[in-house]
Amino acid sequence: MDINGSFVKIDTTSPFSIQLKDEEFRLLATFIKAHYGIHLKDEKKALVNGRLQGVLQSLNMKSFKEYYDYMVADKSGDAVLTLVNKITTNHTYFMRESDHFSFLKSHVLPQLDKTIRDKDVRIWCAACSSGEEAYTLAMLVNDHFPMDWDKRILATDISTKVLNQAIEGIYGNDRLEDLPKTWLNTYFRRLDSERSVASDSLKDQVIFRRFNLMEENFPFKKRFHVIFCRNVMIYFDQETKTKLIHKLYDCLEWGGYLFVGHSESITREETRFKTMMPAVYQKV
Numbered sequence: 001m002d003i004n005g006s007f008v009k010i011d012t013t014s015p016f017s018i019q020l021k022d023e024e025f026r027l028l029a030t031f032i033k034a035h036y037g038i039h040l041k042d043e044k045k046a047l048v049n050g051r052l053q054g055v056l057q058s059l060n061m062k063s064f065k066e067y068y069d070y071m072v073a074d075k076s077g078d079a080v081l082t083l084v085n086k087i088t089t090n091h092t093y094f095m096r097e098s099d100h101f102s103f104l105k106s107h108v109l110p111q112l113d114k115t116i117r118d119k120d121v122r123i124w125c126a127a128c129s130s131g132e133e134a135y136t137l138a139m140l141v142n143d144h145f146p147m148d149w150d151k152r153i154l155a156t157d158i159s160t161k162v163l164n165q166a167i168e169g170i171y172g173n174d175r176l177e178d179l180p181k182t183w184l185n186t187y188f189r190r191l192d193s194e195r196s197v198a199s200d201s202l203k204d205q206v207i208f209r210r211f212n213l214m215e216e217n218f219p220f221k222k223r224f225h226v227i228f229c230r231n232v233m234i235y236f237d238q239e240t241k242t243k244l245i246h247k248l249y250d251c252l253e254w255g256g257y258l259f260v261g262h263s264e265s266i267t268r269e270e271t272r273f274k275t276m277m278p279a280v281y282q283k284v
């Protein structure tokens with residue numbers, strides 16, 4: 001079973017598949033952890049093997065050691081981008097963990113409305129994957145604040161594959177089913193029976209950028225009022241998670257909110273945040 005709970009079939013008996021040896025897996029896992037924080041436990045070996053088979057075959061490589069040496073030596077950075085695109089798990093959907101959006105709507109936005117003086121509401125969707133979470137935030141914010149507010153959302157991820165999908169803004173119609181009808185009519189246009197595209201105005205409202213949460217220094221000029229950093233820390237070990245939580249704390253305005261995934265709750269020892277509801281914290 002993969003990280004998302006779905007079954008991944010890997011045909012290790014295929015005469016064409018290249019076997020990932022334990023020491024090769026450790027080399028790759030160490031590299032990925034050091035650069036991206038993602039902690040690949042031993043049981044992820046089959047997953048890594050399966051996800052990288054096609055890459056090795058397209059490069060005509062005979063072993064994972066050969067692939068590893070090529071990837072670390074590649075000065076263009078393309079090889080490592082491909083690795084990241086293959087190794088990350090990008091599962092997401094509109095309105096995921098919807099009680100967070102309800103809390104944002106009923107508590108957080110009304111509070112920001114009262115306290116922000118310069119009409120500039122700053123929201124960061126960290127680890128945004130293919131854009132569903134960031135676009136959900138954008139539509140919610142539009143419902144609340146008047147036209148003359150700056151409501152742009154910053155949305156970041158390390159995978160260029162999902163960022164490109166997010167920028168394109170094309171989604172299967174079945175993935176939009178849970179959105180309110182008014183949002184569907186206002187922000188999406190049907191392309192055909194299978195797909196719809198986000199409107200230009202919605203796409204313009206979200207600034208998608210590649211950003212690695214493992215960066216030592218976070219480069220943001222202004223602090224955020226709200227940070228969504230959900231369902232990414234599950235891939236990090238405790239030390240990496242704690243370090244990241246401290247950095248996110250520093251990136252928030254006083255009174256600002258951090259939303260994490262429901263399975264990523266922060267313990268009291270890890271943080272100076274006040275718990276507002278499960279997986280929602282306020283900087284106090």
Ligand SMILES: C[S@@+](CC[C@H](N)C(=O)[O-])C[C@H]1O[C@@H](n2cnc3c(N)ncnc32)[C@H](O)[C@@H]1O
Pocket residue numbers: 035036037038088089090091092093096126127128129130133156157158159162211212213214229230231232235261
């Ligand atoms: C499971 S998705 C979560 C998407 C969305 N936040 C949600 O909750 O539905 C996790 C995302 O984290 C990204 N990610 C993993 N490690 C990262 C890192 N070090 N920096 C930034 N993004 C990272 C992955 O590329 C992936 O798109």
